[in-house]
Amino acid sequence: MINAASNLTLDYFDNDASLIYGIGNIGRQDDGLGWEFIDWLETVSACTKAEKVKFYQLNLEDADLISHKQRVLFVDASKDSTMAHFRLYKAEPKMDFSFTSHAMSIETIMATCGQCFGRVPEVYVLAIRGYEWELQLGLTEQAKHNLSLAASHMSPLAHIE
DSSP, rough: OOOOTOOOOOGGGGGTEEEEEEEEEEBGGGGGGGHHHHHHHHHHTTTSEEEEESSSSSSHHHHHHHHTTEEEEEEEOOOOOTTTSEEEOOOHHHHHHHOTTTOOOHHHHHHHHHHHSSSOOOOEEEEEOOOOSSBBOOOOOOHHHHHHHHHHSSTTTOOOO
């Protein structure tokens, strides 16, 4: 969790030049963490000036979406078992030719944005650790705890039930 992005707060993204993008699937337990973060932002009226979106996965068209922004925060669940609770980091463009029609990386979207539109916004990733991925609605208690910690880090006055 300690890195160059560790002091970022939601205030940095509260403007119309920012996009906050929740990735996930609420029907697959902790895979819904990205969407839950967006729902929380809307519930507490945080980042009211930023554009907020929720999608199941990244698509090629997202290169166009991010090309119109100065900064982007992607929020997604992570299966990384070495991660304690969450990780906030700055992403860098990287073309990854291993993508399929069902999965593209944030780095590949950024690289595509640069190739197609001649610019890449400043991009950060808030990866929140998840534990269960079965076809079931609702986050696990551990994932809810991690979401609360991530929200508190991004907005020190935050509280998620």
